[in-house]
């Protein structure tokens with residue numbers, strides 16, 4: 237099989253917003269003089285983002301947000317650039333991964349673009365002298381926002397952080413469409429079996445779960461949703477999914493996909509009820525959604541029937557199959573390539589804007605977690621539409637005036 241001459245070419249073709257930043261800022265280099273730390277799953281789209289930050293003048297230090305998701309060819313391609321330093325290699329152990337993040341932080345970045353709050357938590361916990369001089373940060377995941385909220389509640393944040401995850405340009409596209417399509421694609425490729433006709437249980441009906449469930453149904457699955465939030469459960473019901481508790485879902489499901497950002501969502505009592513041959517996977521950020529410690533204790537042995545699949549043999553003869561060791565199935569499976577490039581273009585454009593806004597425009601922000609300004613979100617949406625050749629309406633003066641009205645005009649509302 238042919239290998240690409242440059243592993244970033246295909247991603248560049250499908251990330252037109254990032255490419256437009258490279259064109260716009262390639263000469264003026266507004267990020268010159270700043271060192272930006274970047275943590276993410278290191279594959280081709282992150283490669284283009286790192287390249288874009290560097291093209292805009294920044295020195296970039298990058299480390300993986302997960303030890304299993306680094307693509308060696310991307311690291312090698314980025315190694316060719318001046319001003320880009322890798323703290324990553326393919327096949328890192330958990331310990332090497334932790335150490336690499338600490339090594340990166342010792343290089344005293346001015347700004348941190350994070351995934352899962354890995355670097356921001358570590359810089360506060362273990363490198364307080366470095367944290368004291370960090371200008372700001374951006375966080376792209378739901379899991380990372382939760383940790384940042386906890387840090388803010390405990391009043392420990394030393395610098396302002398933009399919650400990029402919470403912008404419409406991130407969660408409506410990346411979480412819903414990106415996680416939805418890439419999780420199902422990777423499950424289908426890893427198992428080489430049909431989603432169509434299967435009883436698919438989606439745990440959690442947030443942005444990711446909603447995307448997974450809707451797309452699974454679109455592929456012909458019989459979808460079941462579990463939730464803890466009654467409004468989300470009702471939404472899933474109204475969207476046409478069957479909604480039930482996990483005990484019942486465990487008995488009915490054939491394929492399980494967890495995306496809650498919570499722990500032990502699928503646990504011992506559920507393993508006891510699952511049918512022989514059930515497939516279990518996780519799309520949530522941390523590998524704690526499926527309680528693999530409990531499953532390991534219940535099993536008599538584990539085998540590997542296929543690359544990326546661990547089979548737990550239960551004493552009663554059933555076999556339960558766990559994909560990608562319970563880690564993010566769309567990013568850490570043997571064939572995974574992460575989200576489609578088109579959605580990461582929007583997410584990473586927002587990460588770029590977070591750094592640009594704090595470093596170049598320099599808003600006066602106290603330490604804390606902030607929503608990214610709406611004007612930046614709109615600007616990225618407009619740029620994305622432009623690259624797609626899609627036009628929108630512009631309000632007329634009378635329409636704008638109409639929206640500003642609160643007293644009943646003579647000709648009525």
Ligand code: NAI
Pocket residue numbers: 377378379380407410411415439440441442443444445462463464465468495496497498501519520521522564565566567
């Ligand atoms: P969200 O907060 O919108 O949704 C999570 C949902 O799970 C909520 O509706 C919550 O009520 C529900 N939930 C919590 N505990 C539950 C339980 N025990 N059983 C059933 N439902 C439960 O979060 P979002 O954006 O959907 O993210 C979910 C996870 O996916 C996070 O860990 C996030 O970091 C991760 N994520 C993964 C991506 C990927 O590439 N695989 C991309 C983006 C986010």
